[in-house]
Structures are given as structure tokens and as C-alpha cells.
Amino acid sequence: MRIATVADLRNNFRQVSAWIEHGETVQIIKRGKAFAQIRAVGSVDSDQKPPKPDVMARLQAVWGDREFSLGEVEAMKAAEREGENR
Numbered sequence: 001m002r003i004a005t006v007a008d009l010r011n012n013f014r015q016v017s018a019w020i021e022h023g024e025t026v027q028i029i030k031r032g033k034a035f036a037q038i039r040a041v042g043s044v045d046s047d048q049k050p051p052k053p054d055v056m057a058r059l060q061a062v063w064g065d066r067e068f069s070l071g072e073v074e075a076m077k078a079a080e081r082e083g084e085n086r
Contacts, residue, residue: 002026006035 002019004026009016016038019026025039068076 001037003029005029 002016002024004012004016006028009028016026020038020040023040025037027034028036028038
């Protein structure tokens with residue numbers, strides 16, 4: 001990713017636009033902080049939806065094959081209720 005300041009946009013727009021035309025994303029800095037990102041219109045497919053998260057894979061990664069007993073579930077519920085009353 002290229003970086004340009006607001007002054008670069010004003011004074012060297014031809015160079016910055018060339019970067020964008022060649023498919024690069026340009027981060028714009030304003031007063032020392034990131035302000036915006038500019039990329040070519042064709043570089044992002046607006047019709048494509050982001051993939052849905054794989055919830056089952058996340059659960060498997062966190063809990064593995066663990067199964068909770070009824071007593072463990074009741075203890076967790078009681079701990080949640082106790083936390084809500086505080």
C-alpha cells in the first residue's frame with residue numbers, strides 16, 4: 001500500500017492517480033494520521049458478498065469435543081445470574 005499526504009494529492013495528483021490506476025491502494029495521511037484509503041473502482045467487486053463465518057469451526061476451535069454435564073451448565077447459569085445482580 002502506498003502512502004500519500006493531502007499535500008501530495010494537491011501537488012502530485014498525476015503520480016498518485018497513476019498508482020491507483022496500476023491497482024495500488026493509497027492511504028491518505030492528514031496531519032500525521034491515516035485519513036482515508038483510495039483504490040480503483042474495479043479493484044473491489046461490489047457484487048461479491050463477504051463469506052459467512054464458519055461458526056461450527058470456531059466452536060470446535062474454542063471448545064474442542066468437550067461436552068458439559070448438567071451440573072456444569074447449572075453452575076455456569078448461576079454464575080451468570082450472580083454477575084447480573086452485582
